[in-house]
Amino acid sequence: MASLEGRVAIVTGAASGIGRAAAVSLAAEGASVLATDLDEAGAKDTATLITGSGGTAHAAVQDVTDEARWDAIMGLCRTELGAASILVNNAGIAIGGAIMEFSLADWKKQMSVNLDSVFLGTRAAMREMQKTGGSIINISSVAGLRGSANLGAYCASKGGVRLFTKAAAVECARLGLPIRVNSVHPGIIDTPIWQKSITGMMDGLPAEQVEAMQLQAGANAISAEAIALASTPMGRAGRPDEVANLIVFLASDASSYITGQEHVVDGAMMA
């Protein structure tokens, strides 16, 4: 029997990259998946990918920073698929830029999408799962474990995800709630985030570093593969499904005694 048969999962940011791979992999293990995203067409495509291979999925529009929408999403999930027992707080953006030039508006946007969302999702999931149990998986980053130039706000948001995850795990355990909470810290994973949101990451860096990261044709586009080559001992970027495999493990009962931990999937970048 697949490890997640009969379970219901919500994955945020499921239209793309790691979120889509997590949704597909959870479904392949038998979970019914509610794929949510700002990008409605992308979330629907993810659901279609799953149903097309015999799985069960539903798509919904969700802005993870919208407090009221979280209640609606839990309700929608109950109606369409059953009560959620897995939540992957994956949606995120990366706003690069030197601290001295960084605006408070961008700082607040970064925190709202990457950290407020994880609080809102975890709170909603704890309320939903407090009797029936579940697993909450918060996607942080290696940037939540160490600093990077021109990524101060992103690092702060992902560091916040790391420690909030631990606090939530301890609180669930102390309250006797059958809910585990873990964070996942990907290294350089080849997803569209490198092309769309990491702008300003190179501003002010020495020319040789910028060159090493090989800006692709087109302003502010960055090659994940080139960055991985420069920074990752395995010498390549990770694939979204390699992160999804870890997410499936943390969602399943195979990880029943693992909570409050940070799980790195990075080709030895942090080793």
Ligand SMILES: NC(=O)c1ccc[n+]([C@@H]2O[C@H](COP(=O)([O-])OP(=O)(O)OC[C@H]3O[C@@H](n4cnc5c(N)ncnc54)[C@H](O)[C@@H]3O)[C@@H](O)[C@H]2O)c1
């Ligand atoms: N790709 C990497 O190298 C890498 C490394 C470490 C951590 N991460 C983290 O992994 C997660 C997924 O990133 P990815 O690389 O798959 O990026 P991606 O850009 O491919 O996917 C992110 C998804 O989040 C959605 N999203 C953005 N803001 C949203 C909002 N307010 N509400 C709902 N959805 C929203 C986007 O529409 C998109 O579909 C992010 O939290 C990211 O910070 C990625």
